[in-house]
Amino acid sequence: MLQVERLKKAFDGFQAISDANLSVPQGEVVAVIGPNGAGKSTLFNLISGHLQADSGHIRFLNEDITNLAPYKICHKGMARSFQLINIFTSLTVFENVQTAVIAKHRLDQKFFKPSKRLVVEETLDVLESLGLLEYKDRSCSSLSYGDQKVLEIAIAVGSKPTLLLLDEPTAGMSSEETQRIVNLIKHLSREKGLSILITEHDMDLVFDVAQKIMVLHQGKTIAQGLPQDIRNDKSVQNAYLGETG
Numbered sequence: 001m002l003q004v005e006r007l008k009k010a011f012d013g014f015q016a017i018s019d020a021n022l023s024v025p026q027g028e029v030v031a032v033i034g035p036n037g038a039g040k041s042t043l044f045n046l047i048s049g050h051l052q053a054d055s056g057h058i059r060f061l062n063e064d065i066t067n068l069a070p071y072k073i074c075h076k077g078m079a080r081s082f083q084l085i086n087i088f089t090s091l092t093v094f095e096n097v098q099t100a101v102i103a104k105h106r107l108d109q110k111f112f113k114p115s116k117r118l119v120v121e122e123t124l125d126v127l128e129s130l131g132l133l134e135y136k137d138r139s140c141s142s143l144s145y146g147d148q149k150v151l152e153i154a155i156a157v158g159s160k161p162t163l164l165l166l167d168e169p170t171a172g173m174s175s176e177e178t179q180r181i182v183n184l185i186k187h188l189s190r191e192k193g194l195s196i197l198i199t200e201h202d203m204d205l206v207f208d209v210a211q212k213i214m215v216l217h218q219g220k221t222i223a224q225g226l227p228q229d230i231r232n233d234k235s236v237q238n239a240y241l242g243e244t245g
């Protein structure tokens with residue numbers, strides 16, 4: 001479903017991504033891991049169109065999407081969450097998700113406004129599947145940090161993606177909140193059939209949810225494969241111990 005090939009990106013001469021390669025098969029949860037500064041967020045920003053690549057290719061559903069605008073990539077069925085919470089705090093929980101549902105319909109059907117009933121039903125469906133229904137009329141600013149992070153994922157899910165990108169979804173969370181995200185990822189993957197690409201520092205989470213892992217080190221893909229193979233890979237062990245090679 002998603003293929004990244006020989007991707008490169010430099011910032012003022014600093015090669016943040018020097019040779020990234022990644023493949024996300026349909027319906028799988030794939031994790032990108034790597035030490036601090038390895039280039040994980042930069043890679044996500046390149047895939048979602050928030051940064052422009054210097055060279056290489058990104059293919060999504062057999063189309064070349066390299067350097068397309070983020071809204072065009074979103075329209076093709078890719079949605080993402082950010083490391084920092086990205087919600088409208090002045091709106092209610094319902095209104096935040098509703099905005100994403102309406103935006104998706106407007107892009108799909110340029111000449112027809114979606115019926116209010118359809119939007120309401122779809123919005124409630126998303127809130128229910130993410131466990132946020134009871135908070136629907138609450139102002140977002142009154143939610144806990146963990147609920148705000150889940151709401152951000154709900155907004156991404158509201159745009160009906162086939163591929164969901166989650167950038168460190170458990171950053172700053174308690175172990176209880178982290179378990180909730182683990183359950184959510186499993187639910188979205190197994191029950192809703194979403195393909196999910198995730199970056200995460202919590203290795204317990206990664207090895208619990210991912211069917212495949214890609215390891216990025218100094219901007220380069222050094223390994224990609226099944227979790228048990230990654231666990232036993234010498235170059236991965238060395239990268240995490242700080243001894244490249």
Ligand SMILES: Nc1ncnc2c1ncn2[C@@H]1O[C@H](COP(=O)(O)OP(=O)(O)OP(=O)(O)O)[C@@H](O)[C@H]1O
Nearest residue numbers: 011012014016034035036037038039040041042043
């Ligand atoms: N806009 C930018 N301008 C200059 N350098 C940048 C920019 N964005 C990222 N970098 C640099 O690129 C490298 C990769 O950063 P990135 O944030 O992608 O790493 P990361 O793997 O996500 O790190 P972390 O795990 O700490 O979040 C870092 O050395 C960072 O300082």
